Amino acid sequence: MRSLAGCAGCLVFCALFLWVTISAASAEMKPLNPFAAEVAPAGGVQAAPPSAFGAPNAAQQSPGAFGGILGWVLRTQQSLQRDLATGVKSLKGEHAVAGAFMLAALSFIYGVVHAVGPGHGKTIISSYVVANEETVRRGVIISFIAAGLQALTAIALVGILAFALNASGMQINAWSNQLETVSYALIALVGAWLLTTQLIVIFRRWQESRAEAPSGKAAHDHHHVHAEHHHHHHHIHDRVHDHRHDHDRDHHGHHHAEGKACHHIVDARELAGPFSWRKILAVVFSVGIRPCTGAILVLVFALTQGMFWAGVAATLAMAIGTAITVAVLATLALGSREIALRLGGRSGAFANAVWTTCSLGGSALILLFGATLFAASLGPARPF
Amino acid sequence: MSPSELAKCRRVLTAALAVVACSGLAQDARAHPHVWATVRSEILLDDNHQITGIRHAWTFDEFYSAMAVQGLDKNGDGVYSAEELKPLAEVNVNSLKDFDYFTFVHIGDGDNLRLKPPENYSLDYDKGLLTLHFTLPLEKPVDTHKQTVDVDVYDPSFFVAFGFATEAPVKLAGNNVKGCTAEIKKPDPDSEEDAKALSEAFFSQLGPNSNFGSQFAQTVAVKCNDAHL
Numbered sequence: 340m341r342s343l344a345g346c347a348g349c350l351v352f353c354a355l356f357l358w359v360t361i362s363a364a365s366a367e368m369k370p371l372n373p374f375a376a377e378v379a380p381a382g383g384v385q386a387a388p389p390s391a392f393g394a395p396n397a398a399q400q401s402p403g404a405f406g407g408i409l410g411w412v413l414r415t416q417q418s419l420q421r422d423l424a425t426g427v428k429s430l431k432g433e434h435a436v437a438g439a440f441m442l443a444a445l446s447f448i449y450g451v452v453h454a455v456g457p458g459h460g461k462t463i464i465s466s467y468v469v470a471n472e473e474t475v476r477r478g479v480i481i482s483f484i485a486a487g488l489q490a491l492t493a494i495a496l497v498g499i500l501a502f503a504l505n506a507s508g509m510q511i512n513a514w515s516n517q518l519e520t521v522s523y524a525l526i527a528l529v530g531a532w533l534l535t536t537q538l539i540v541i542f543r544r545w546q547e548s549r550a551e552a553p554s555g556k557a558a559h560d561h562h563h564v565h566a567e568h569h570h571h572h573h574h575i576h577d578r579v580h581d582h583r584h585d586h587d588r589d590h591h592g593h594h595h596a597e598g599k600a601c602h603h604i605v606d607a608r609e610l611a612g613p614f615s616w617r618k619i620l621a622v623v624f625s626v627g628i629r630p631c632t633g634a635i636l637v638l639v640f641a642l643t644q645g646m647f648w649a650g651v652a653a654t655l656a657m658a659i660g661t662a663i664t665v666a667v668l669a670t671l672a673l674g675s676r677e678i679a680l681r682l683g684g685r686s687g688a689f690a691n692a693v694w695t696t697c698s699l700g701g702s703a704l705i706l707l708f709g710a711t712l713f714a715a716s717l718g719p720a721r722p723f
Numbered sequence: 724m725s726p727s728e729l730a731k732c733r734r735v736l737t738a739a740l741a742v743v744a745c746s747g748l749a750q751d752a753r754a755h756p757h758v759w760a761t762v763r764s765e766i767l768l769d770d771n772h773q774i775t776g777i778r779h780a781w782t783f784d785e786f787y788s789a790m791a792v793q794g795l796d797k798n799g800d801g802v803y804s805a806e807e808l809k810p811l812a813e814v815n816v817n818s819l820k821d822f823d824y825f826t827f828v829h830i831g832d833g834d835n836l837r838l839k840p841p842e843n844y845s846l847d848y849d850k851g852l853l854t855l856h857f858t859l860p861l862e863k864p865v866d867t868h869k870q871t872v873d874v875d876v877y878d879p880s881f882f883v884a885f886g887f888a889t890e891a892p893v894k895l896a897g898n899n900v901k902g903c904t905a906e907i908k909k910p911d912p913d914s915e916e917d918a919k920a921l922s923e924a925f926f927s928q929l930g931p932n933s934n935f936g937s938q939f940a941q942t943v944a945v946k947c948n949d950a951h952l
Contacts, residue, residue, distance in 0.1 A: 410939075413756070413884060417784075417884070420786060421784075421785075423786075424785050424786060501793055501794065505794050506793075506794050507793060507794035507811075508790045508791045508793040508794065508795070508811075509791075509811065511790070511793065512790075632757045635790070636757065636786040636787065637786070639786075639789050639790045639793050640785065640786050640790070642789075643789040643792075643793065644789075718821075719818065719821035719822075720818050720821075721818065721822070722814070722815045722818040722819045722822065723783065723787060723791075723815065723882075
């Protein structure tokens with residue numbers, strides 16, 4: 340269980356790092372805040388007292404409103420959001436340059452923290468890389484493209500609707516909800532597509548093994564190679580095989596020292612499916628067309644402050660933060676698959692089981708997730 | 724494969740899946756709020772110390788406020804008048820019904836009492852913050868003498884984080900409120916609750932009917948004393 344201990348250690352470290360950065364950032368933010376002493380609004384049943392935290396004229400919830408660990412996470416998120424608002428406003432003050440850097444840093448942290456929440460494709464991307472023959476490098480690239488696309492969707496949405504057409508917040512919300520529903524539907528379709536492809540491979544193999552059965556056990560290995568050879572050239576045999584061979588010329592002479600075990604590994608990795616840009620683009624697009632609610636809020640807020648560009652910059656910085664969180668989670672997922680494979684040692688059947696579970700499980704999870712979220716997104720419109 | 728190998732295989736697979744599941748599944752519902760609402764409520768009492776309804780004033784955070792009023796300054800005078808905000812108030816109040824007005828009135832562990840559609844609703848916008856005012860009448864007034872009536876305010880899906888205001892979060896309103904109290908129940912920062920919250924976050928987050936937010940319920944307990952009637 341080294342993997343779990345390692346993960347736990349890493350998470351604790353990340354949490355500590357974030358906490359230190361956040362407290363440092365908000366501590367530095369305060370002197371910049373030109374509205375610090377302002378009094379909260381008179382709206383509501385009774386006027387609120389002067390803000391105790393230096394937050395700009397924001398309505399104050401009682402600090403004890405949320406208790407416990409989750410409460411702490413909530414309070415951190417809330418204070419981050421307030422700091423972001425202060426950051427955007429500070430750009431109008433004397434310390435515009437310092438404010439801009441602070442805003443970028445805050446947005447970045449907000450992105451890192453925020454991505455832990457829903458709707459940033461963590462589950463989808465982690466499941467996808469585990470289910471497919473992806474490397475850590477490609478996992479990172481996928482996370483960054485998806486986060487970038489989400490940011491661009493949000494910028495385009497707010498830019499066109501609010502900035503150009505002066506649409507209302509309700510209309511922006513409606514559009515954002517539509518995109519969300521489409522995104523979930525596409526995610527479900529991608530999951531279904533991946534799963535179907537894998538099931539077809541399994542079905543073919545089952546058929547082949549049935550066809551081979553009468554030819555006797557002695558000939559099994561040889562036939563197996565022939566029957567499957569047309570698949571082999573898709574593979575990147577860099578990790579499981581110790582040796583490399585050119586498949587285009589060497590189909591039929593496909594004999595290894597490991598014999599049967601090797602074929603099984605090849606079979607299972609084949610189930611995971613080779614790398615293809617088509618698949619990656621499908622995943623990235625389905626995740627990326629759903630704009631992040633947090634980004635939309637920042638953009639519209641910046642717009643009302645007359646600084647749309649600040650919102651765009653904040654959204655991009657946020658996307659980098661989001662991408663890092665998602666990439667870390669995807670890497671963790673890949674790492675746990677790798678550890679699972681290594682623990683099996685030379686056992687081909689074991690590696691086979693790991694690959695089969697990962698690929699079928701990952702695709703099924705994407706399908707399940709997309710379908711559930713799609714169904715949920717068809718529910719009644721939210722008042723706020 | 725030997726039985727011990729098989730057992731090891733299972734353990735490893737469980738661990739691998741657990742990591743993937745933790746990374747995403749856990750929070751990938753709506754476990755984090757995008758809207759923060761500061762609650763101030765008036766408990767409406769009749770002369771017999773029965774609760775007839777609740778008048779809410781919910782002040783939203785500046786991000787949501789900016790979002791909500793975007794494009795509504797029709798005459799472009801820089802002021803969002805009650806008139807200009809009326810369509811938004813209507814949309815808000817009408818769609819609140821599908822979410823039970825985020826208000827749950829109950830006695831002990833009993834069923835939630837039925838509420839009537841909001842009355843006297845309006846929005847005001849002041850210094851960048853939007854406040855929604857509305858009255859929620861109870862279908863049948865509820866007695867507060869022999870029993871404590873709890874009013875919970877929360878969003879079960881936790882998209883909106885409701886919290887009571889620091890100052891004067893709850894008031895009693897009526898001609899005869901003597902002997903009555905409305906106290907905010909402090910959320911219990913018990914670790915047990917956190918554990919429950921986490922396990923709920925893990926396992927019951929997927930459905931649209933998730934009740935994740937209930938652990939963050941903000942509760943007012945209303946009670947009246949006979950002696951003062």
